[in-house]
Amino acid sequence: MKILVIGGSGLVGSNCLNHFAEQPGVEVMGTYFSFPTANTEYFDTLNINNPDNADIAAFNPDVIMHCGALTHVDKCETEVEESYDKTVRSTLNVIELCKVYNARMLYVSTDYVFDGREGPYDENASVNPLSIYGKHKLEAEQLVLKEVPGSVVIRITNVYGDEERNKNFVTRIAEVCVNGESLALKLPVDQYATPVNAADVAKALYLLARDGKSGIYNIASKDFFNRVELVEKILSFFPDHKITFESITTAELGQPAPRPLMGGLKTDKFMGEYPDFVFTTVDDYLKDFSMEAKI
Ligand SMILES: NC(=O)c1ccc[n+]([C@@H]2O[C@H](COP(=O)([O-])OP(=O)(O)OC[C@H]3O[C@@H](n4cnc5c(N)ncnc54)[C@H](OP(=O)(O)O)[C@@H]3O)[C@@H](O)[C@H]2O)c1
Structure with missing residues (x-):
């Protein structure tokens, strides 16, 4: 093929x-x-x-x-x-x-x-x-x-995941933590998805x-987080981080494009056809990312 x-x-x-x-x-x-x-x-x-x-x-x-x-x-x-x-x-x-x-x-x-x-x-x-x-x-x-x-x-x-430019949200935040940079974020607490x-x-x-x-x-993992929960998870892997965040609503954030708030995807169809497939989680990724950062 x-x-x-x-x-x-x-x-x-x-x-x-x-x-x-x-x-x-x-x-x-x-x-x-x-x-x-x-x-x-x-x-x-x-x-x-x-x-x-x-x-x-x-x-x-x-x-x-x-x-x-x-x-x-x-x-x-x-x-x-x-x-x-x-x-x-x-x-x-x-x-x-x-x-x-x-x-x-x-x-x-x-x-x-x-x-x-x-x-x-x-x-x-x-x-x-x-x-x-x-x-x-x-x-x-x-x-x-x-x-x-x-x-x-x-x-x-x-x-999220490995890529040359590290531009995806999870990797970017993790990289800021590893580099010890300061960052102040405003995060929508009402936008949910399945990373x-x-x-x-x-x-x-x-x-x-x-x-x-x-x-x-x-195609999705079992993870289901809003943005605040996702960032809290990332920060938990990097105790010395210098990131602060404010938890606000999407309406307060005022992004130009409307967002599907309760988003995310169910994978019953895919898992029904591939029952042995294992989706990894954000935790799995961050464990590896933080270990590699220490080496
Ligand atoms: N990332 C997400 O969370 C997410 C979620 C839902 C759906 N998607 C969909 O998944 C797809 C891939 O997303 P991604 O996150 O991998 O995006 P990405 O990292 O920005 O990759 C987009 C790719 O498209 C190429 N590209 C852009 N304009 C092009 C053009 N005119 N001709 C040929 N190639 C062009 C880019 O090339 P260069 O970088 O070399 O310019 C890059 O390789 C997109 O269709 C996106 O809508 C992504």
Whole structure:
């Protein structure tokens, strides 16, 4: 199986690229857009005929994973056209690639397709995105399922884990603690989600691709935290930290994009099909992170 990972320089994509490459009988090719990494080549989903793009024809993928999107939720709310381009139009272009190479698609979506009134959600729950980001992700996932039969859409939220830029929330806060930096945070106490390690996302996605699964799958750990609980957990691993935080409501925080407050995802469907799969937890990740920091 040949898997092309578009967005292989990012958090989810880099974990997938590394994990897929270790699987027997799998060949991988990964791409970056603005941040070259050791195992990625340039590719722009908004200009698929750019002569500088990696040679996908030569690779001839069986499966194309698309990780590119405008992931800055508040920016999406104000830069609607840019959000549409980077999330919906880019997906339409990747759909075209799937048709050219007769490839299945793996698309990465979010719990922001829900309104957050009654999470955590299962795959059959009614969607009702509140934000531009959520609306565009929903439009993109629906296009994938309609246009590329046999494709998989996974929904994830609050992803953390190893990545070159350490830009995800959990790792960033942990790094600030390790570096002994001071930081004052305002944290929404009413935003709940199910954080997941990108390494587990990669393992789950590989199984879904290997087994020719299709449709929507939630991928999440059993962790279910609001932001205050999540940061308290991180800080508990670094007793000498210099971080202070104020616990406030989302309304007080005044973020431009509305958030699904009671978000998060249930994984009964995935666990029903893969009962031996073990999702790691934020605790597991922080244990390793704090141990490595001491070495
Ligand atoms: N992280 C989360 O908590 C989370 C939660 C729910 C859903 N998701 C979804 O998961 C996917 C991956 O998220 P992530 O956290 O891994 O994001 P990320 O680290 O920002 O990675 C995004 C990737 O897309 C690439 N990219 C951006 N614009 C591109 C373009 N025009 N052409 C080709 N590639 C482009 C980036 O390349 P460069 O970095 O090289 O520019 C990067 O490799 C996104 O679709 C996101 O909506 C993420």
